[in-house]
Amino acid sequence: MASCGPGDKLLLPRTVHRSVISGLILSGARPIFLLPEVCGRTGLVGSVTPAAIAQAFQAHPDLKAVLIVSPTYEGICAETGAIAALCHAQGIPLLVDEAHGPHFGFHPDLPASALSQGATVSVQSTHKVLSGLTQSAMLHLRPWDPRSGECLIDPGRVAQALQLVQSSSPSYLLLAALDAARSQMATQGHALMTQTLALANQARDRLRQIPGLRVFELPQPQPGFAQLDPTRLTVDVSALGLTGFEADEILNENYGVIAELPSLWHLTFIISLGNNAVDIEQLVTGFAAMAERACDKTFHATCQETFENQFDPKFGLWREIAIGAELGLSPREAYFSAAETIALPDGIGQISAETVCPYPPGIPVLLPGERIGSGAIAYLRKIQAAGGIISGASDPSLETLRVIR
Numbered sequence: 057m058a059s060c061g062p063g064d065k066l067l068l069p070r071t072v073h074r075s076v077i078s079g080l081i082l083s084g085a086r087p088i089f090l091l092p093e094v095c096g097r098t099g100l101v102g103s104v105t106p107a108a109i110a111q112a113f114q115a116h117p118d119l120k121a122v123l124i125v126s127p128t129y130e131g132i133c134a135e136t137g138a139i140a141a142l143c144h145a146q147g148i149p150l151l152v153d154e155a156h157g158p159h160f161g162f163h164p165d166l167p168a169s170a171l172s173q174g175a176t177v178s179v180q181s182t183h184k185v186l187s188g189l190t191q192s193a194m195l196h197l198r199p200w201d202p203r204s205g206e207c208l209i210d211p212g213r214v215a216q217a218l219q220l221v222q223s224s225s226p227s228y229l230l231l232a233a234l235d236a237a238r239s240q241m242a243t244q245g246h247a248l249m250t251q252t253l254a255l256a257n258q259a260r261d262r263l264r265q266i267p268g269l270r271v272f273e274l275p276q277p278q279p280g281f282a283q284l285d286p287t288r289l290t291v292d293v294s295a296l297g298l299t300g301f302e303a304d305e306i307l308n309e310n311y312g313v314i315a316e317l318p319s320l321w322h323l324t325f326i327i328s329l330g331n332n333a334v335d336i337e338q339l340v341t342g343f344a345a346m347a348e349r350a351c352d353k354t355f356h357a358t359c360q361e362t363f364e365n366q367f368d369p370k371f372g373l374w375r376e377i378a379i380g381a382e383l384g385l386s387p388r389e390a391y392f393s394a395a396e397t398i399a400l401p402d403g404i405g406q407i408s409a410e411t412v413c414p415y416p417p418g419i420p421v422l423l424p425g426e427r428i429g430s431g432a433i434a435y436l437r438k439i440q441a442a443g444g445i446i447s448g449a450s451d452p453s454l455e456t457l458r459v460i461r
């Protein structure tokens with residue numbers, strides 16, 4: 057809202073969190089979506105590349121701002137420095153959703169923070185990874201391009217926008233929690249991150265040795281996969297004949313291990329400053345026991361059928377979802393248009409009036425203003441059948457949808 061007004065073009069990946077779509081509805085900005093890079097081996101989604109952004113600048117010389125997600129939920133980082141340089145050359149701000157990166161900048165073995173790489177604005181969910189209370193977050197601002205001295209974003213406008221979206225009764229619990237988290241990281245951040253990295257590296261090494269598990273690694277930077285936050289562990293359980301949702305349930309119920317993000321093939325864990333050696337032991341023991349049990353034929357047979365119904369991880373899910381999903385209206389126009397409820401088969405090809413996403417990770421598969429593609433519906437149904445949680449649908453059974461009349 058501080059960088060784009062109604063009709064202004066914002067360049068961003070299609071795989072943003074639903075909070076970004078809320079921002080588009082509030083501001084009226086027109087999204088120009090790019091598809092991020094997808095890892096062909098694991099199906100994991102990375103970032104948009106500098107090359108794709110440079111190409112979009114040619115096609116849309118009137119862009120007002122660029123938004124990227126770095127790191128992703130799985131800890132995959134963008135080439136933020138190169139993207140920031142492109143934006144600065146264009147004289148437009150780079151906004152970074154750094155919800156999962158508030159610990160960056162506190163240890164040299166962690167990726168560099170977005171602001172230190174030239175981002176204009178970054179938002180960090182202090183509550184997710186550091187010790188802030190739930191809902192506490194920070195918006196970091198670099199209003200000036202240090203080279204040109206140009207003001208890329210007006211701090212006064214940011215303050216005004218905050219007044220529109222925040223309560224006029226600030227929570228001193230949340231403010232104190234932010235201050236305590238800041239103080240903790242300023243005084244002990246390096247030591248805490250040294251310990252966290254050691255635990256994460258130990259967990260990664262031990263999980264790697266369990267037959268049937270594949271732990272996501274990034275030995276070399278790839279386009280859209282510049283760096284991996286080592287404190288995120290993404291484990292592919294598909295070779296065990298399990299979906300991520302099934303593995304999550306087994307680990308949770310039998311071994312007291314809670315994944316941050318279960319998906320069709322993977323489980324992602326956050327190792328944070330709140331973890332200790334006992335947690336890592338429990339994680340590894342749980343995985344080892346589950347993998348051993350999965351090798352038992354009977355157990356394997358019960359899970360195999362569900363698994364075979366899943367997508368092939370190499371197909372590039374978002375490409376499939378995006379097929380036919382052109383924007384009919386801006387998210388704001390769609391949000392304020394008259395809508396109706398319609399049975400699903402008739403809804404394909406109509407313009408969605410709702411934001412529907414598997415949660416976590418909260419990346420909308422349907423969003424207001426976008427045409428509903430059959431790939432999107434098939435994907436939501438798979439998630440639902442596999443035991444995932446779908447949020448935002450007016451009809452949780454997905455028999456009907458709200459579409460623009």
Ligand SMILES: Cc1ncc(COP(=O)(O)O)c(C=O)c1O
Pocket residue numbers: 073075125128129153155156181191193417418
């Ligand atoms: C990439 C990303 N951005 C933004 C958010 C929203 O953050 P918060 O829950 O702090 O509002 C999330 C939440 O999961 C997220 O994963």
